Amino acid sequence: MKIFSAEQLYEADKITLEQQQITTEELMERAGAQIFNWFHERLNGASVPIRIFCGIGNNGGDGLVLGRLLIEAGYNVIVYVVNCSDKRSKSFLYNYNLIKNVTTDWPILMTDKNDFPEIDPEDIIVDAIFGIGLNRSLDGWVKKLIQHLNASPAFKLAVDIPSGLFPNTALKDEDAVLRANHTLTFQTPKLAFFLPETAQFAPSFDILDIGLDRDFLVNTKPLAQIISKPEAQNLYKHRERFAHKGTYGHALIVAGSYGKIGAASISTAATFRIGAGMVTTFIPKCGYSILQNTVPEAMVATDIEEEFLSKINVDFEPSAIGVGMGIGKSDKTVEALKSLFKNYKSPMVIDADAINLISENKELLKLLPKNSILTPHLGELQRLVGKWKDDYDKIEKVKEFSIKHEVLVVIKGAYSITIFGDTLYLNSSGNPGMATAGSGDSLSGVITGLLSQGYDPLTSCVFGVYMHGFAGDLAVNQMGYEAVMANDIINNIGEAYMMLFAKDQSEGENN
Numbered sequence: 001m002k003i004f005s006a007e008q009l010y011e012a013d014k015i016t017l018e019q020q021q022i023t024t025e026e027l028m029e030r031a032g033a034q035i036f037n038w039f040h041e042r043l044n045g046a047s048v049p050i051r052i053f054c055g056i057g058n059n060g061g062d063g064l065v066l067g068r069l070l071i072e073a074g075y076n077v078i079v080y081v082v083n084c085s086d087k088r089s090k091s092f093l094y095n096y097n098l099i100k101n102v103t104t105d106w107p108i109l110m111t112d113k114n115d116f117p118e119i120d121p122e123d124i125i126v127d128a129i130f131g132i133g134l135n136r137s138l139d140g141w142v143k144k145l146i147q148h149l150n151a152s153p154a155f156k157l158a159v160d161i162p163s164g165l166f167p168n169t170a171l172k173d174e175d176a177v178l179r180a181n182h183t184l185t186f187q188t189p190k191l192a193f194f195l196p197e198t199a200q201f202a203p204s205f206d207i208l209d210i211g212l213d214r215d216f217l218v219n220t221k222p223l224a225q226i227i228s229k230p231e232a233q234n235l236y237k238h239r240e241r242f243a244h245k246g247t248y249g250h251a252l253i254v255a256g257s258y259g260k261i262g263a264a265s266i267s268t269a270a271t272f273r274i275g276a277g278m279v280t281t282f283i284p285k286c287g288y289s290i291l292q293n294t295v296p297e298a299m300v301a302t303d304i305e306e307e308f309l310s311k312i313n314v315d316f317e318p319s320a321i322g323v324g325m326g327i328g329k330s331d332k333t334v335e336a337l338k339s340l341f342k343n344y345k346s347p348m349v350i351d352a353d354a355i356n357l358i359s360e361n362k363e364l365l366k367l368l369p370k371n372s373i374l375t376p377h378l379g380e381l382q383r384l385v386g387k388w389k390d391d392y393d394k395i396e397k398v399k400e401f402s403i404k405h406e407v408l409v410v411i412k413g414a415y416s417i418t419i420f421g422d423t424l425y426l427n428s429s430g431n432p433g434m435a436t437a438g439s440g441d442s443l444s445g446v447i448t449g450l451l452s453q454g455y456d457p458l459t460s461c462v463f464g465v466y467m468h469g470f471a472g473d474l475a476v477n478q479m480g481y482e483a484v485m486a487n488d489i490i491n492n493i494g495e496a497y498m499m500l501f502a503k504d505q506s507e508g509e510n511n
């Protein structure tokens, strides 16, 4: 699924009106009717008071349509107009007039904080104050109204986007945004719903299809693409009947140091589970028996050093390399990385301490093999690209980095983002149960294993991040968030493959 910017949505709106020969008011009726249907299916005529707060733009217009339809269906509705300006939109006015056909209770005009109503915890609040037309932070009594609504425990439903939130630009005042319990968003979700600083305002949402022009939606390059099950299904490659282990490559995992050999084991196991044909793991000597015991399927090659890596040397050409998990930051390891980057042409996943070493030794940047995949968590990312002002600045910095060094970057976390040049992919699978040591090591193994099987670097990232999160969701379904350990994610990769095409799936949240 695609995420469009506010500008693109206005363009889609315009093209839709032309192509479908409809008026803005007709499109607004569709939007309002979709929200009404959502309510009606759930409330089924219940008499709970529904307080609809409407702004004076088209978001407010949607609220007025909803109010009219709910009143017609016999619901207990109180409509407010947040009258912060006289510049009412044409479609707002059109619907403002229509509502008087269905009620003698004219909407209540609010002009300052004396007009704030008392709200019962059982009431329902509908936020149709501002939508994607917000162009500055809320202030004055309107900000106070938002705070008044936020202070209420009543259920808050936002129309299109919580008021005060910008769909695809940075938030400046987080006290001036409605904290919606749920959002009904039109046509495509907004980027702000997925980013760490703003997702809290729209913790859950449904997408309402209002029939915007298909050609536009299909042919326009979006701000970002959300990867959910249907997209992941399209990326999956079937195994060949006559395949042998060589078909799926011989991957190399370069990992571990004294006290961190587990990182090598985890990554190696994940490389196998996702389907690599063979895996050799290159570790310091101290890890030899550990690795052979924990992942007997793997071949093990060791460094001349006992406790850290100093010179990476294997006697085969790896189909893919995953490097960095738990390798520490010894000076000799920097040299090892340099020669690895120079001498090996295999597609590469660069993770953890390898990223930290690049940040500390910028000369390594110049040696990064083209189309390599870097998988930093936020700490590693900040060391790599420097501090960012906000989530959008972070994305811009990573885009620049990706373009300049011709690499792919996976920003790990909730809704991990894969950035390739100026293209963004947001992952929908995964959950907070995966916030556990070693979970990132298993991801680097997953991506290496996909590269090894012949998936291209972009698909390896996008599909790998999805499958890793999906396996984490399945693990959580078995044992709850707290108990999940990295190995549980790995042990559910098989189930994730099986469930990828299953009709009756039981995966976790948001996919």
Ligand SMILES: NC(=O)C1=CN([C@@H]2O[C@H](COP(=O)(O)OP(=O)(O)OC[C@H]3O[C@@H](n4cnc5c(N)ncnc54)[C@H](OP(=O)(O)O)[C@@H]3O)[C@@H](O)[C@H]2O)[C@@H](O)CC1
Residues within 6 Å of the ligand: 009, 010, 012, 013, 027, 028, 031, 055, 056, 057, 058, 059, 060, 061, 062, 084, 085, 087, 089, 129, 130, 131, 132, 133, 134, 135, 136, 137, 138, 139, 159, 160, 161, 186, 210, 212
């Ligand atoms: N696109 C689509 O496909 C469809 C869109 N639809 C709906 O339209 C919504 C977008 O409507 P919209 O463009 O009228 O903008 P909206 O969010 O109502 O607010 C604009 C008003 O707010 C004002 N204003 C801005 N910032 C402010 C501030 N800080 N403080 C105070 N005022 C502020 C601004 O005034 P001004 O900046 O001129 O002062 C202007 O008057 C969209 O979210 C969806 O719900 C559907 O109906 C159908 C299909």
Ligand SMILES: Nc1ncnc2c1ncn2[C@@H]1O[C@H](COP(=O)(O)OP(=O)(O)O)[C@@H](O)[C@H]1O
Residues within 6 Å of the ligand: 376, 377, 412, 413, 414, 415, 416, 429, 430, 431, 432, 433, 434, 435, 436, 437, 438, 439, 440, 441, 442, 443, 468, 469
């Ligand atoms: N709240 C979350 N929601 C979804 N995925 C998460 C969440 N927390 C962590 N993850 C995933 O778990 C992995 C954690 O990686 P990382 O922080 O590198 O762990 P480690 O360094 O301990 O191996 C990433 O793939 C990340 O996307």
Ligand SMILES: [K+]
Residues within 6 Å of the ligand: 059, 127, 128, 129, 130, 131, 158, 159, 160, 161, 162, 163
């Ligand atoms: K809103």
